[in-house]
Amino acid sequence: MSGESRFLGFWYVLPYVIGLLIFTGVPFVASFWLSFTDYRLMRGAEFVGLENYVDLFTADRTFMRSLNVTLAYVALTVPLKLAFALFIAVILNYKLRAIGFFRTAYYVPSILGGSIAVAVLWRYIFADTGLVNMALGVFGIEAINWFGDPATAMFTITLLRVWQFGSAMVIFLAALQSIDKSLYEAAAIDGASKWRVFLSITLPLLTPVIFFNLVMQMVQAFQEFNGPYVITNGGPLRATYLLPLYIYETAFKKFDMGYASAIAWALFAIIMVLTVVAFWSSKKWVYYAGDKRS
Amino acid sequence: MKTIVSALALSLGFIGAASAAELRMSWWGGDGRHLATQEALKLCGAKLGHVVKPEFTGWQGHGERVTTQLAGRTEADVMQINWPWLHQFSADGSAFADLRDYADVIDLSQWTEDQLAGGTMNGKLNGLPVSVTGRVFYFNDAVFEKAGLPLPKSWADLEEAAKKLNPEGAYPFDAVKLNAIFIVSLAAAQQTGKDLIDPETGKVAWTEEELAEALKFYQSLSEKGVIRPWRTAVAVGNIELFDEAAWRDGKVGGSYEWDSTYGKYADPLVEGKLIPTPPFRVEGATSDGVYRKPSMVFSISKNSREPKAAAEIVNCLLNDPEAVTILGDTRGLPASAVALKTLTEAGKLSPELLEAAKIVSEASGPAVSPLNEHPAVREALNDAIEEMAYGQISPEEAASTIIRSVNRALTRM
Numbered sequence: 001m002s003g004e005s006r007f008l009g010f011w012y013v014l015p016y017v018i019g020l021l022i023f024t025g026v027p028f029v030a031s032f033w034l035s036f037t038d039y040r041l042m043r044g045a046e047f048v049g050l051e052n053y054v055d056l057f058t059a060d061r062t063f064m065r066s067l068n069v070t071l072a073y074v075a076l077t078v079p080l081k082l083a084f085a086l087f088i089a090v091i092l093n094y095k096l097r098a099i100g101f102f103r104t105a106y107y108v109p110s111i112l113g114g115s116i117a118v119a120v121l122w123r124y125i126f127a128d129t130g131l132v133n134m135a136l137g138v139f140g141i142e143a144i145n146w147f148g149d150p151a152t153a154m155f156t157i158t159l160l161r162v163w164q165f166g167s168a169m170v171i172f173l174a175a176l177q178s179i180d181k182s183l184y185e186a187a188a189i190d191g192a193s194k195w196r197v198f199l200s201i202t203l204p205l206l207t208p209v210i211f212f213n214l215v216m217q218m219v220q221a222f223q224e225f226n227g228p229y230v231i232t233n234g235g236p237l238r239a240t241y242l243l244p245l246y247i248y249e250t251a252f253k254k255f256d257m258g259y260a261s262a263i264a265w266a267l268f269a270i271i272m273v274l275t276v277v278a279f280w281s282s283k284k285w286v287y288y289a290g291d292k293r294s
Numbered sequence: 295m296k297t298i299v300s301a302l303a304l305s306l307g308f309i310g311a312a313s314a315a316e317l318r319m320s321w322w323g324g325d326g327r328h329l330a331t332q333e334a335l336k337l338c339g340a341k342l343g344h345v346v347k348p349e350f351t352g353w354q355g356h357g358e359r360v361t362t363q364l365a366g367r368t369e370a371d372v373m374q375i376n377w378p379w380l381h382q383f384s385a386d387g388s389a390f391a392d393l394r395d396y397a398d399v400i401d402l403s404q405w406t407e408d409q410l411a412g413g414t415m416n417g418k419l420n421g422l423p424v425s426v427t428g429r430v431f432y433f434n435d436a437v438f439e440k441a442g443l444p445l446p447k448s449w450a451d452l453e454e455a456a457k458k459l460n461p462e463g464a465y466p467f468d469a470v471k472l473n474a475i476f477i478v479s480l481a482a483a484q485q486t487g488k489d490l491i492d493p494e495t496g497k498v499a500w501t502e503e504e505l506a507e508a509l510k511f512y513q514s515l516s517e518k519g520v521i522r523p524w525r526t527a528v529a530v531g532n533i534e535l536f537d538e539a540a541w542r543d544g545k546v547g548g549s550y551e552w553d554s555t556y557g558k559y560a561d562p563l564v565e566g567k568l569i570p571t572p573p574f575r576v577e578g579a580t581s582d583g584v585y586r587k588p589s590m591v592f593s594i595s596k597n598s599r600e601p602k603a604a605a606e607i608v609n610c611l612l613n614d615p616e617a618v619t620i621l622g623d624t625r626g627l628p629a630s631a632v633a634l635k636t637l638t639e640a641g642k643l644s645p646e647l648l649e650a651a652k653i654v655s656e657a658s659g660p661a662v663s664p665l666n667e668h669p670a671v672r673e674a675l676n677d678a679i680e681e682m683a684y685g686q687i688s689p690e691e692a693a694s695t696i697i698r699s700v701n702r703a704l705t706r707m
Contacts, residue, residue: 041365042383059702062673128529129539147532148525233532236525237684238677252358253669255382256706 035261045258052262062238062246063263067270070243073154074221077161082213085165086206089172090198103173110166119160119230123147126156126231147232150239157227157240168213175209176202207286215278222271243267315603320349320363321374322356324558327624331611334620338610344603346372354534364389369595371604374625375421377588378667380413387418391594394419396605401613404630412588421591422612425626427554428586428654429476431573436566437464437547446548449520449574456519459547466547467520468535470527474512474683475675476550476585481576482508483583483660490671491663491704498700502693509682509689511576516683522546524683536562553650554589554626560646570650572657584659585666589626627651665704674699 035052039045056063092103112118125131126146133143146152179202187197225244228234234241243263251260321331328350335346349370351359357379363369364383375383375390383389393400393413402410405423413421438445441458446466455466469477479490482500485507492499500508515521522540530538536555540546542562551559553570560568573582592612594604610617618633622642628634637643665671675696682692 041361042389043385061699062677123531123533127531128526145525145529148527148529229532231531232528235532235680236528237680237686248358249669249673252361255361256670259706 031261031264034258035265037258037261039256039258039261041255041257048258052259053266055259056262056266062241063266065238066241066243066246067266069154069239069241070222070267073158073224073240073242074218076154076158077221077224078214078217080158081162081165081217082168082210084162085168085213086172086210088165089169089176090202092169092173093176106169107166110164110169116226116230119226122156122160122227123231148236150237153232153236153240157224157231160227160231161221161224168217171209171213172206175206179205204287205289208288211278211282211286215275218274218278219271222267314343314345315600317344317346317372317598317600317604317607318349318370319346319372319374319607320356320360320370322351322353323374323624324352324561326557326561330621330624334611334617335607337620338607338614338617341614342603342606342610344600344607346607367597369597371595371598371600372607373593373595374424375591375593376667377412377421377423377591378664380415380420380591380593381664382668384415384420387414387416387420389596390418390420391596391598391601391604392418392420393422393594393605393608396594396602399602399605400609401632404613404632409588409629413591421593422608423588423591423629424612425554425589425629426586426651426654427552427589427626428584428657428659429480429550429573430553430650430653431548431550431571432556432559432568432650433466433548433571434544434546434563434566435569436563437466437544439566440544445569445571447571447574449515449576452515452520452574453518455547460519464545464547465519465522467515468527468541468546468549469512469515469521470524470683471676471680472672473535473550474524474679475672477515478505478508478512478675478679479585479666480550480573480583481511483585484576484579484581485583487580487583487660489660489662489666490700491665493661493663496704498697498704500697502690502697505693505696506689508576509679509692512679513682513689524680535559552589552626553647553654556626556644556647556650557624568646570646570653572653582657582659584654584657585662586654586657586659587662587664588629623647665707668703668707670703670706671700674703 034045036047036049037045038048038051088106092099092106096102127133128143128145128147130146132146136143144152146156183201183205184197187201192200223244224242225248228240228242229245229248232240234245244267247260247263247267250256250263319331319335321327323331328348331350332348335348338344339346357376360369360373360375360379361383373390380390394402400422402419402422409423409426410419413419413423433445435445437459438455441455441462441464443455443458444451446452446455452466459466482505483489486500486504488499490498490500498505516523521527530540535541535546535549536559538546541549541559542564544563544565548571549559550573556568556570573584575582592608594601594608598604611621612618612628612630613632615632615636618628618630618636619640619642622637623644627643627647628637678687678692678695678699681687681695682689687695
């Protein structure tokens, strides 16, 4: 390999690396430093040591409440979204008529779902006089106050997230199509039922992809902002007040950048710990074909 | 000769173009304000030879937008700034240009020294008051007429109205979220004669008992059907009252709003007229407890490359009779003397707005601290009142929580 071509790859990735360093690396390091300061945006930063973190974990009622809500949201949305994505992927893996259309149609919510426009639409759909309550009325079911009750408000923003299952579905679909067909043929010869085939062949061979989707979806769910901000603004009773909303309000409404950075780093630490736990547990349940342990 | 004149005119045109500035102006508001401001900017731009690019949004999110721009030094040359933001952005007066430096361009004699003091931070004139504002009660007359009731003049009248309106699924008044805070503050200020924040100590001025009384009063409004239960009011999701079908269709009869927002609340009504009314007094009130403050101000960016041109635009918008006429009452009753005179003589001020402004100026109430509107203070009040409204805590517990949380927030500031 000539000297020039040896560095070719480096040149290709250089623009991305520069962008990453400027727009992610620098703010990442800066926010860590700022989390130890009292930084009021227009006044400059003053070092305060661990004060922000001590305040966060000992005196901040809103943080603890928001943390609980965020954990509940992640615990709800991630398994539901993965299950739904896998379910649809299995259906779309069959050779059906117009399958291309259905695969595209099911992916569309993922493109739209995170947008403000869809969040506004969601707000209208679940409003007291919205589409959902109108539909319930047709069946004689009394209208539900979706946004007025903490549990149902959480349900509406959870549903919006689950609805955006397309990306996970596409990955599942690709993995399903790469499973060796001979395994299914062998199972058919042995007379295995469809459910048995799914549990003993499909699911184990999908575990690396399930693991990948689990980590990705978990990280994304911890960062959810648009839905609760537009639909409920974190209410009622802060039942949908996820940590990203709290970070945003602390930073851009209260202008308390140091404290907002501390919350962001607390969130980062939580995501990191859960990701490490997921990686650690993966040794016990993820099956890699060709792995020496298998 | 004709050729010489044409050549002279052309050359003057070029000279004018050379001094022309490209500026940006940002503001928040409703459609009426957006349209009028754009038109006025075109007029001022044409008069002064500048081009002003408008940047406008609704109220929600505008503060965050300005904050980000100020932090990144990408703010517009001319900004409409909410009065409490001056304290947050520019406590030392350094975040905006000192408008006294442009006294040769802006006719500051149109404002009283008291008015200018409201926009002065640490001795620097950071913002020119556009209007003075305060909270007044507004009632949709059609709601009460239909129910065969006179316009309410007291809380007792509202209680009576509730008895007639509630069976129709309607409520005579509204006070959730931000308005809940204002109603509780109104009751406490009326009874104590004091603002939430003691200017001497920088802590909550009300005792737990005083605040608990105000909270009990608020709770009684919900129990008596005067206001919608919190749970019912938020069933539409995160939208403002004037955007709600309930307001538009007369299912809510009144609200406690800024006098400058008359149009925003009056325009959507399908039926009826919005009537401004002085705030009702609670039992044992020692004052009207009105919440009155300098409204928005116009500020100029300290990073503007064309501050003088920006000052010319500000002067035009606030003092030029033509521009003032176009803007009308879209920002409330003007603070500038010449603007007020122009609009009054042109009959451009709606009688309702004049009445509302009169109510605000004549009512008694304590001087309010800009920290009342600090998001941390608002959050502390909102959380506790909401919990009380959902029956999770008592008024006494809410009072104790508010005082603790607000004092903590004030200490952090």
